Amino acid sequence: xxxxxxxxxxxxxxxxxxxxxxxxxxxxxxxxxxxxxxxxxxxxxxxxxxxxxxxxxxxxxxxxxxxxxxxxxxxxxxxxxxxxxxxxxxxxxxxxxxxxxxxxxxxxxxxxxxxxxxxxxxxxxxxxxxxxxxxxxxxxxxxxxxxxxxxxxxxxxxxxxxxxxxxxxxxxxxxxxxxxxxxxxxxxxxxxxxxxxxxxxxxxxxxxxxxxxxxxxxxxxxxxxxxxxxx
Amino acid sequence: xxxxxxxxxxxxxxxxxxxxxxxxxxxxxxxxxxxxxxxxxxxxxxxxxxxxxxxxxxxxxxxxxxxxxxxxxxxxxxxxxxxxxxxxxxxxxxxxxxxxxxxxxxxxxxxxxxxxxxxxxxxxxxxxxxxxxxxxxxxxxxxxxxxxxxxxxxxxxxxxxxxxxxxxxxxxxxxxxxxxxxxxxxxxxxxxxxxxxxxxxxxxxxxxxxxxxxxxxxxxxxxxxxxxxxxxxxxxxxxxxxxxxxxxxxxxxxxxxxxxxxxxxxxxxxxxxxxxxxxxxxxxxxxxxxxxxxxxxxxxxxxxxxxxxxxxxxxxxxxxxxxxxxxxxxxxxxxxxxxxxxxxxxxxxxxxxxxxxxxxxxxxxxxxxxxxxxxxxxxxxxxxxxxxxxxxxxxxxxxxxxxxxxxxxxxxxxxxxxxxxxx
Numbered sequence: 001x002x003x004x005x006x007x008x009x010x011x012x013x014x015x016x017x018x019x020x021x022x023x024x025x026x027x028x029x030x031x032x033x034x035x036x037x038x039x040x041x042x043x044x045x046x047x048x049x050x051x052x053x054x055x056x057x058x059x060x061x062x063x064x065x066x067x068x069x070x071x072x073x074x075x076x077x078x079x080x081x082x083x084x085x086x087x088x089x090x091x092x093x094x095x096x097x098x099x100x101x102x103x104x105x106x107x108x109x110x111x112x113x114x115x116x117x118x119x120x121x122x123x124x125x126x127x128x129x130x131x132x133x134x135x136x137x138x139x140x141x142x143x144x145x146x147x148x149x150x151x152x153x154x155x156x157x158x159x160x161x162x163x164x165x166x167x168x169x170x171x172x173x174x175x176x177x178x179x180x181x182x183x184x185x186x187x188x189x190x191x192x193x194x195x196x197x198x199x200x201x202x203x204x205x206x207x208x209x210x211x212x213x214x215x216x217x218x219x220x221x222x223x224x225x226x227x228x229x230x231x
Numbered sequence: 232x233x234x235x236x237x238x239x240x241x242x243x244x245x246x247x248x249x250x251x252x253x254x255x256x257x258x259x260x261x262x263x264x265x266x267x268x269x270x271x272x273x274x275x276x277x278x279x280x281x282x283x284x285x286x287x288x289x290x291x292x293x294x295x296x297x298x299x300x301x302x303x304x305x306x307x308x309x310x311x312x313x314x315x316x317x318x319x320x321x322x323x324x325x326x327x328x329x330x331x332x333x334x335x336x337x338x339x340x341x342x343x344x345x346x347x348x349x350x351x352x353x354x355x356x357x358x359x360x361x362x363x364x365x366x367x368x369x370x371x372x373x374x375x376x377x378x379x380x381x382x383x384x385x386x387x388x389x390x391x392x393x394x395x396x397x398x399x400x401x402x403x404x405x406x407x408x409x410x411x412x413x414x415x416x417x418x419x420x421x422x423x424x425x426x427x428x429x430x431x432x433x434x435x436x437x438x439x440x441x442x443x444x445x446x447x448x449x450x451x452x453x454x455x456x457x458x459x460x461x462x463x464x465x466x467x468x469x470x471x472x473x474x475x476x477x478x479x480x481x482x483x484x485x486x487x488x489x490x491x492x493x494x495x496x497x498x499x500x501x502x503x504x505x506x507x508x509x510x511x512x513x514x515x516x517x518x519x520x521x522x523x524x525x526x527x528x529x530x531x532x533x534x535x536x537x538x539x540x541x542x543x544x545x546x547x548x549x550x551x552x553x554x555x556x557x558x559x560x561x562x563x564x565x566x567x568x569x570x571x572x573x574x575x576x577x578x579x580x581x582x583x584x585x586x587x588x589x590x591x592x593x594x595x596x597x598x599x600x601x602x603x604x605x606x607x608x609x610x611x612x613x614x615x616x617x618x619x620x621x622x623x624x625x626x627x628x629x630x631x632x633x634x635x636x637x638x639x640x641x642x643x644x645x646x647x648x649x650x651x652x653x654x
Contacts, residue, residue, distance in 0.1 A: 095558075097560075108560070
């Protein structure tokens with residue numbers, strides 16, 4: 001079991017009139033090498049779910065074990081290590097650092113990981129090559145299209161070769177053709193053994209995943225395996 | 232992440248965000264430069280003021296004696312002063328021969344105090360600054376008036392006692408009579424009588440007392456033959472140091488009050504006196520420059536504060552922007568310490584560069600101010616005090632680093648998702 005959450009709650013303004021239960025007692029288990037889509041309408045809690053699963057946010061209540069480690073017991077420093085080594089994030093808004101070029105953005109997690117100067121440029125270039133962006137290594141985000149930026153963001157997510165990739169609406173800001181390309185890359189990663197968590201509101205995109213978890217009002221309302229035609 | 236990496240990241244960030252880096256530096260540059268310039272100007276002026284008073288003679292006591300019994304009381308006072316030799320190193324009359332004296336050396340003839348034939352109309356020449364004067368003094372004349380011998384010796388005690396015709400020249404008098412020749416051993420004539428030159432003094436160059444360089448000092452015993460035996464009213468007493476000055480002043484005041492007691496109407500009997508010390512003038516001057524220091528210090532402090540607020544503003548304005556960046560960095564695995572280190576170095580580097588530029592501008596500005604002011608105050612040299620420059624620098628850097636780190640400390644403690652949401 002790679003990801004194991006039990007009775008997870010994320011409650012904002014608890015006890016007040018404005019209380020919001022973004023996650024309302026969620027339990028979910030995901031194995032290594034799965035391709036899971038977490039689907040839900042806006043406000044269903046799917047982004048909160050990813051933030052908690054990605055150690056970007058802490059749940060109000062509940063247990064979260066990642067690869068057997070109790071995340072709730074970890075220090076800030078240990079959480080940083082997990083974010084760096086275990087998980088690669090792909091955000092809807094790319095979240096690239098504007099002042100750095102593509103290569104530098106992709107190198108950043110490698111720097112934090114402590115990879116030596118000699119290796120990390122090669123590793124970053126390799127990651128950029130995987131997403132077909134190696135010819136744009138020295139372009140800044142502002143000099144790239146949305147699709148190109150998202151590919152750079154993917155390169156950054158995979159540069160440290162993490163076992164899990166979490167993508168929050170990775171195609172949300174892209175046209176359908178570039179969106180397809182991004183999904184293609186995720187599928188390639190899946191074939192290479194990476195566990196993929198895809199958060200989306202789009203059933204069409206969810207249809208490409210092997211397992212679809214549906215969220216509504218912070219609760220899981222369905223969890224189905226499905227056959228997909230791309231294999 | 233190691234320190235070198237943090238440095239590289241910091242430099243990268245500074246280079247990329249030029250406007251913000253520049254604005255931050257600007258606050259520091261203005262703060263440091265204005266402090267350096269203002270404090271330097273202030274110190275230069277205070278120093279110049281003090282120089283005036285030091286040249287005039289520190290630890291010098293001026294005594295004016297008006298005794299109805301003539302020389303008798305005066306002799307008593309002089310004897311009393313000699314008995315105070317723990318505090319007093321010398322006393323001399325400082326009386327000028329008011330009648331014009333004809334001074335001759337070889338073919339040259341110059342009259343002293345020659346007010347009748349003075350020509351005020353020669354452009355560029357101040358007749359007052361070249362007028363010669365004959366002074367009656369003791370063997371301690373030079374010491375009491377802070378002269379330094381350029382060559383030769385002072386008048387001796389015996390020469391005073393025995394009324395031997397010798398003299399010591401001020402630098403200006405020597406120049407007028409002898410030019411560049413050394414006058415020691417030469418003989419000049421005063422009203423036709425030969426006087427042997429035994430020494431001459433170095434230039435004093437006190438702007439507002441040029442007569443100090445134009446003296447011809449002869450033993451005061453010549454008062455009888457050359458000055459119609461007028462009362463010598465003016466004396467200069469040299470105390471050993473500042474404390475001795477105070478002590479000697481107290482003792483002399485008591486002694487003189489006893490000698491010239493006040494009657495029922497408050498009028499002094501037997502004569503009168505006036506005792507003053509240049510130290511009190513110098514003390515007043517020191518007090519004045521202390522006050523000036525405080526005022527300038529306050530102005531400097533305010534400019535630092537303004538510079539500091541500038542630094543603070545630009546640093547705080549960028550918190551939001553930086554918070555998002557910190558969120559991204561955390562999301563991809565940056566530890567809190569890495570982020571704080573990066574921001575610390577970034578702020579320190581920006582502030583140090585700004586501080587150094589500020590010191591540079593401060594020095595250049597001080598030189599310019601010094602150049603402008605030296606036209607007004609001759610010989611006023613402005614030099615920034617390294618201590619002040621360093622102090623202003625350190626203050627700005629500390630301030631910059633504190634406010635530069637503030638967003639980092641605040642944002643790096645947030646959950647990444649919260650930092651990422653900042654807009």
